[in-house]
Structure formats: C-alpha cells, structure tokens
Amino acid sequence: MLNLRRILTIVRKELLVLLDNKTSRFMLIGPPLMQIVIFAWAATMEVRNVDVAVLNHDAGLWSREIIHRLEGSPTFRRVVCLKGEQELRPTLDGQQALFVLVFDREFSRAVERGDVARMQVLLDGRRSNAAQIANNYLERIVQTVAEQTPRAQRMAQQGQLPRNELEVRYWFNPNLEFQWFFLPNLIGMLSFMLGLVVTGLSVAREREVGTFDQLLVSPATPTEIALAKLMPGCIVGLIHGTLFLLIAHFGFGVPVVGSLALLYMAMLMFSLAAGGIGLMVSSLSATQQQAFLGAFTVGVPCILISGAVTPIANMPAVLRHASQINPLRHFIVITQGVFLKDITVASAAASSLKIAAIALVAVSVAVWMFKRKA
Numbered sequence: 001m002l003n004l005r006r007i008l009t010i011v012r013k014e015l016l017v018l019l020d021n022k023t024s025r026f027m028l029i030g031p032p033l034m035q036i037v038i039f040a041w042a043a044t045m046e047v048r049n050v051d052v053a054v055l056n057h058d059a060g061l062w063s064r065e066i067i068h069r070l071e072g073s074p075t076f077r078r079v080v081c082l083k084g085e086q087e088l089r090p091t092l093d094g095q096q097a098l099f100v101l102v103f104d105r106e107f108s109r110a111v112e113r114g115d116v117a118r119m120q121v122l123l124d125g126r127r128s129n130a131a132q133i134a135n136n137y138l139e140r141i142v143q144t145v146a147e148q149t150p151r152a153q154r155m156a157q158q159g160q161l162p163r164n165e166l167e168v169r170y171w172f173n174p175n176l177e178f179q180w181f182f183l184p185n186l187i188g189m190l191s192f193m194l195g196l197v198v199t200g201l202s203v204a205r206e207r208e209v210g211t212f213d214q215l216l217v218s219p220a221t222p223t224e225i226a227l228a229k230l231m232p233g234c235i236v237g238l239i240h241g242t243l244f245l246l247i248a249h250f251g252f253g254v255p256v257v258g259s260l261a262l263l264y265m266a267m268l269m270f271s272l273a274a275g276g277i278g279l280m281v282s283s284l285s286a287t288q289q290q291a292f293l294g295a296f297t298v299g300v301p302c303i304l305i306s307g308a309v310t311p312i313a314n315m316p317a318v319l320r321h322a323s324q325i326n327p328l329r330h331f332i333v334i335t336q337g338v339f340l341k342d343i344t345v346a347s348a349a350a351s352s353l354k355i356a357a358i359a360l361v362a363v364s365v366a367v368w369m370f371k372r373k374a
Helices: 004-018 022-042 061-072 085-093 107-113 125-146 150-157 178-209 212-216 222-252 260-283 288-304 317-325 327-341 345-373
Strands: 050-056 076-081 099-103 119-123
Touching (some): 022 222, 050 061, 050 085, 085 099, 099 125, 107 150, 178 212, 178 327, 260 345, 327 345
Parallel strands (some): 050 076, 050 099
C-alpha cells in the first residue's frame, strides 16, 4: 500500500529544492514568462512590412494604378522603382525586396484594347512561405484593378459578367489573428517542456549530489519515491499553465469561451504525461546535463509533430501515426477548443482519453524504470 504521508513529505522536499535560492526561482519563473511574451509578439506567420521592387517598362495608367495600390496596402512597406533589368538580380540577391514586379511595354495599351496584358513577378524562393502569401496579396490587388478596366466595365453593362458579392465569415477567429491560433499552442508547448525539464532533472540531481542512495534507504518505497518525483513537475505545470492562460487572455486579448474545468482537467492529465516522460529521461541519465539534453531531445520532436507549428495533415504518414502517442498533439486540440470554440465535454472526450491513456502508460513505465534502476 502506498503511504500518502511519505509521498507528500518527498514532494515538499522537492519543492524546497526547486525554490531554495533566488537563482532557481528566477530560472523557474522568469524564462517561461519571457518566452510566452516574446513568442506572442515575434512568432507570426503573417506577412507585413514587405519591401517590393517594380520595373515599369510601361509607365501607363494601369501599371501606375497597380503600383499605387501596392503603395497604399498595409502589407507592403516600401515600393522601390528600378531603372533597368540590370538591377533585377542584385535586388533579389541582396534581399532588398521580397518580389520584383515587371510590367511589359504594352501593358496599359493591351488593357485598353481588351487584349491579354502581361506582367512578370519574380519571387524570392528563399522565403517561400512569405513569398507565396505576398503573391496572393498581389493577385487580389491585380484582380481588383482588372474589374475596373474598360473591357470589364463594358461586359458588366451588357450583363455578361455576374455582379456577385462574396461575403466571407471566418468562424472562431473572425479577424484571422495569428496570436489567437498560436498562443493556445504555446501554452501547451511551454508547459510540456517545463514538465520534462523539472521532472527530468530531479533524479539526475539526486545522483549527482550523492543523495539518491540516502533516499532509497528511507522508509519510502521506490514506487512512492517515483510518484513523489512526478508531483513537483505537475504542480509547476499547472501554475505556469494558469499564468500563461492569464497572459494570453488579459495581455493579448485571446478569448476564452469554453470550460475552464475541462481545460484544467486536461492540463492535469497532460502534466502527468509530461512528468512521466521526464521521469523516464531522468532514470536513464547519470547527470543533470544528460537529463537536460535528454529532455530537449525528446521535447523538440514532440513539438514539431504535434501540429502546433505545422499542420499534421502535411506530414508523412509515418509521422502522422507517430503523433498519436504524443500528448501535446491531443492537448492542443483541447486548448484551442476551450479558447476559441467552446468545445463540449463530448467533443473533447476522444482527445482527453488519449491524453489519459498516454499519461497512464508513461507514468507506469517511468515507475518501472525507476524501480529497476533503484
């Protein structure tokens, strides 16, 4: 039978070790808070403040209209006019512009005649994602201008073009704010890494300072010691999860429309899963340095295949299947649902059960590994 008093005594000792000096307290609290603030401001998939270049052989009305639209768009910061084709390569090679727009000499005349008007877009493939998004913005500008050309106006007057208006409504994130998508994911990522590191360093620290043997000869059994080692990581994960939740909601305006009880239930199971994985790493490590490197060796791949950064659907089949045993993947589904979708308990049941199963297996294996090493 497990003795709760002995477990709580070891938990108290672990918390005192974590908070015994100013440096460890700062390292436990300061960096995670700085990370969520910095990531929230700096990490974005939006394309803004883009410099573009234009080589205009035409100088007619319609090419100037497109250039004026580029200059007036909030996406594009600066439009540089090139003097000749000899400036194209240096402009892109030196990353002075994300793309170069080249107008044909007959561009405006072709538009007035209703013929095919040609222009060329040269994109910087080194920044492929940003270049594709910026190209989509450019296509929308060109399409808007095309609807105002004489040929389009004549066809509209003759009823040959349907006068349809498409109204788009984005559910859950009406303004497509990237922070609304990223901050719930960031809560899971930082809590996961904290659980790995805090729990992963615990056993390795005991071995390094020479107190591990003293712990084994105490009245507590190896199972009680292992379970007690899990608790501080779970407590730290819940506290940081609460802080991150408050920062995301009150600091960056991310709405919380779902059940907080559901979120905390999932957060507790998720912390247990992260702690179990951290205890496995710690059981295999002889020093704190090995445990720290082991935590990052496990944590970074888990973040990459969780869907927090890139869509899981775009990954190879092997990684898609491997992500099913990643607790972060399922926790992100719940955090985004609680923040943005008002997810129901029934809808969250599948992800919650998977997190619970992963936590059960991780804790069981971690306790077995700890007892085997002990």
